[in-house]
Amino acid sequence: MTRKTFKMHLYPGMVEEYARRHNELWPEMKAMIHEYGGHNYTISFDAETNTLFGYIEVEDEARWAESADTPINRKWWDFMAPVMETNPDNSPVCEDLREVFHLD
Template sequence: MVRKGFKMKLYPGMEKEYEKRHNELWQEMKDMIHEYGGRNYTIFLDKETLVLYGYIEVEDLEKWDKSADTAINRKWWDFMADIMETNPDNSPVCIDLQEVFHLD
């Protein structure tokens, strides 16, 4: 199992909408995340900076990376692009974080 940490950023005023959309996460997205080996997925919000901090455990990084190219993932990116910083392909601007400590 690989632990991944990353950060993204919301546009101002989009905190409630972001949470709403994730509380209504499409079943197809849930299924895809699990199909590509994602588990224990959590996203935290720093309300002062609007930075989102994500954590997910993945079975295999190569397999997980392929999830970005699925049709449902691309559809999700398009759906979320109006409320957060994105790249030209609507993928979220996502910066990986370096793990510096872990305790089970």
């Protein structure tokens, strides 16, 4: 299992909408995350910077990377684009973070 941490940025005033959309996460999106080996997924928010911090454990990084090209993931990116910084293909602007400490 690989632990991945990353950050993304919300547009100002969009945290409640972001949270609402995730609290109503589509069943097929949940299934895809698990199908592609994602577990223990958490996203936190820093109000001072509008920064989201994500944590997910993945079974296989190559398999997880394949999930980006699934139709449901592309649909989710399109759905989330109005509330956060995105790339031209509507994927979130996402910066990987380097783990510097872990304790079980």
